[in-house]
Structure formats: C-alpha cells, structure tokens
Amino acid sequence: MKITRRASLGMMAAAAIAPKTAAGGTMLLGDVAVIGAGVFGVWIAERLQRAGLSVTLFDSYGAGHARASSGGETRVTRYSYGGDALYAEMARESLIAWKEISARAATPLFHNTGVLWFSPEGDDYMAKSLAYLEATKTPFRKLDRAGLEDAYPQMRFFDGEAGFLELETGALVAGRGVQTVARLNNINVFVEKCGPPKKSEGRLRKFGRYQVTPGFFVNKLVYACGPWLPEVFPKLLDRRIVATRQEVIHFGAPAGDDRFRPGRLPVWADFNAGDLTYGLPDIEGQGFKFCFGAAGPETSPDDQERLVGADVVTRARAYLKRRFPDLAKAPVIHSRVCQYENTSNSDLLIDRHPDFDDVWLVGGGSGHGFKLGPAVGRYVAERITGAGAEEPRFSLASKQEVKARIFR
Numbered sequence: 001m002k003i004t005r006r007a008s009l010g011m012m013a014a015a016a017i018a019p020k021t022a023a024g025g026t027m028l029l030g031d032v033a034v035i036g037a038g039v040f041g042v043w044i045a046e047r048l049q050r051a052g053l054s055v056t057l058f059d060s061y062g063a064g065h066a067r068a069s070s071g072g073e074t075r076v077t078r079y080s081y082g083g084d085a086l087y088a089e090m091a092r093e094s095l096i097a098w099k100e101i102s103a104r105a106a107t108p109l110f111h112n113t114g115v116l117w118f119s120p121e122g123d124d125y126m127a128k129s130l131a132y133l134e135a136t137k138t139p140f141r142k143l144d145r146a147g148l149e150d151a152y153p154q155m156r157f158f159d160g161e162a163g164f165l166e167l168e169t170g171a172l173v174a175g176r177g178v179q180t181v182a183r184l185n186n187i188n189v190f191v192e193k194c195g196p197p198k199k200s201e202g203r204l205r206k207f208g209r210y211q212v213t214p215g216f217f218v219n220k221l222v223y224a225c226g227p228w229l230p231e232v233f234p235k236l237l238d239r240r241i242v243a244t245r246q247e248v249i250h251f252g253a254p255a256g257d258d259r260f261r262p263g264r265l266p267v268w269a270d271f272n273a274g275d276l277t278y279g280l281p282d283i284e285g286q287g288f289k290f291c292f293g294a295a296g297p298e299t300s301p302d303d304q305e306r307l308v309g310a311d312v313v314t315r316a317r318a319y320l321k322r323r324f325p326d327l328a329k330a331p332v333i334h335s336r337v338c339q340y341e342n343t344s345n346s347d348l349l350i351d352r353h354p355d356f357d358d359v360w361l362v363g364g365g366s367g368h369g370f371k372l373g374p375a376v377g378r379y380v381a382e383r384i385t386g387a388g389a390e391e392p393r394f395s396l397a398s399k400q401e402v403k404a405r406i407f408r
C-alpha cells in the first residue's frame, strides 16, 4: 500500500489509506502538526497548507475558544506602531488576508471603522506613527482639538489634545474569525491536549520523527500555544512569556442611539503617553467596548475566574464620565476577561526549539498579536520550508525572564 502523507481530518475520514501497524492499528501521518488553534495556529496552518504541506491542528479546547487569547468579540487592526515598520508592514500584509477571508465569510470579519488616535500634542509615539503614515502614503486625516470636537461630538477633548484618524483600518472579529479561517480553509481541529515533543522510537521512526498523539506521526511540530507556552515548556519559557489578566467591558447605549456605532464612531485610542485607554464602537450589537491597555496582574489561562472586577467597572465609568459623558451611566451589557501573553520586550517569539530539530515555538502576541496572524503564518511557513530569512527580533535569545510590557 502506498503511504500517503496527507494527514488531517480529511485523512481521518479516509483512514483506509493510512498504513497499518504490525498489530493492525491505524497510523496517521502528516508533514506538520500545529498545536494551538488560536489566531497564530490557524494562520500558520493555512499558510503551510498553501505551501503544499499536510497540516493538522490540535487544540485543548477547540479553535477560538473563550479562554484563548484570541477569544472574544473583536480586536483592533492598525498601522500606527510608533514608526515601528516591522509590525506596521506585518499589519498591512495581514489586513489584505483578513479582507479576503472576510469577503468569503457569511458575515464580515473586518469592519473598516477607521482608528482614531489622540493624545496631548507633542507625543513621540504619535509623531513617529504620523511620520510613518506620511512616508508610506497611507491615508489618514489629521485633527486638532476643534477638528476632533467637530467630528466626534459624542466625545470630549481637552486643551492641547490632537489626533489623527487612520482611514483604512478598524476592527477584526476575534473568536469567530479564528474559527472561520479554519473552516473556510478545510483545516480541521482535533480537540486534544498535546504534550511536549515526543520523538518516535525504534520501528516507529519510519512513520515520522515525532509522535503527537498515539498513532499520529509528523516530521515537524509548531507549538502556537499562546499563554500556555510556559506550561508546555516550563524550563525554557517560564518567565519568558508571562500571562496577565485583562478586563474588557461592553456598555450599551439606548436603543436608537447610533452615536457609538461604526459610521459615527471609529475604533479610538487615547494614547496618553503610552498609558493607553481604548475602545471599539458597537459592532454586531455587542455594545461599546472599553479597555484599559496596561498589563494587569499575572494569571493562569486555565484557572482564572472570568468575572470582571467591580473596581474596574468603577474606573471605566470615571473615564467615560470625562470622555464619553453620555455613556457614564450606560449599563454593562456584557464583559470578558482575557489574558495578554507578554514577552519582555513585546516582540513576538518565533524560533526553533533549541533542543529539537524541526520544532517551532510561536507566541508572545503581547496584546498586539491578533491583527498580525496572516503575516505570522506566512513567516512561519517560510521558515519551515526554508524560503525565508530569520527576523532577529523574534528570536528566543532576545527574550528576557521578566514581567514587562512595552506598548507596541
């Protein structure tokens, strides 16, 4: 019998073409197993599949689930990165792919709301972002305080504040977006928790170099486990990736009040010298989304209780009273607790495991990774197939063992 290397669930259905063990059990073979079906895992699988490899995805809970960093309603996509062209260009490349998948999806995954940035005038990050947008001829609109007040009468602006509106960017649908990438590309997800790499031994080596689960063999492994990476690789990644608790609150405007919906309100970011507060307009009737950008206390992605703290709601209302006064008394219509998976410098981690050939570690989204999914997928696929050069900022060596978060 010819041994096919087309694995994945399609192959599960066609298990008859899989080789048999001496004992008669079925063996499944594939080129690559991706462990983790968050935004990075699904796009890595999609780009590897495009490159002609057979790919299987595994996830402890399933794609885009409630505990994943990629779960929940929405994420911001933006080109302003304080002039950091590496991520701005990854965001630009990724938005093309997000738009493509959005066009194929039953309901949109990308909402071109625009992204409004504002801060006290003279902010360095804002100035560098603007310089990047100008240099790359990326469409934007600059606004002084009067212009801000005129465009957004539902908001309050203060002396010395100024801003700009990115015109091409906006919001991505998060958990459902991840699931859609997998579904529309026929990438099935095994709901299974995987351990660290296990080399095949003895006669099993001919099936593949690594055994992912009993009877399932591949030659290459990608661990895209987000905040769980230190759990899978404690010796290597403990303190190099630190999960922090982040709380998200959705406030509900009265029926018929469209001032907080796309068209009237863009995604907005009150940069405030890096101590960011940001929010999204009411997308898909989920309410006005509000977040404090600073990293919260350290947490565990499996075990943390996901009820938003009353103190955070109180702080949010105090902010709204000043900036969005008509929402200060609006009801909380739902809320979500998520986690960032921070590296010491907020740069991504994409590198080979130092002790295993063909085992890759991917994560460290550090509160800004979602939008970058397609570019991360392309980068990993190129590294695995030998088609792409290494980006030193993604290396394991560049990550320190400290809790830190730099806003990127």
Ligand SMILES: Cc1cc2nc3c(=O)[nH]c(=O)nc-3n(C[C@H](O)[C@H](O)[C@H](O)COP(=O)(O)OP(=O)(O)OC[C@H]3O[C@@H](n4cnc5c(N)ncnc54)[C@H](O)[C@@H]3O)c2cc1C
Pocket (backbone or CB within 6 Å): 035, 036, 037, 038, 039, 040, 041, 058, 059, 060, 061, 062, 063, 064, 065, 067, 068, 069, 070, 071, 074, 075, 076, 077, 192, 193, 194, 195, 224, 225, 226, 227, 228, 229, 232, 246, 247, 248, 291, 338, 339, 340, 341, 362, 363, 364, 365, 366, 367, 368, 369, 370, 371, 372
């Ligand atoms: C509140 C909040 C706001 C954010 N805002 C933005 C934003 O506006 N814009 C932006 O671009 N980014 C944003 N981010 C960051 C972004 O969401 C994350 O960087 C990104 O989703 C990380 O994706 P991931 O695939 O690495 O991790 P995850 O989505 O967590 O996926 C990892 C997956 O691996 C699985 N897994 C783990 N261990 C195992 C195992 N042993 N076996 C099998 N499966 C396993 C998990 O179940 C999980 O599904 C935000 C994050 C949060 C929390």
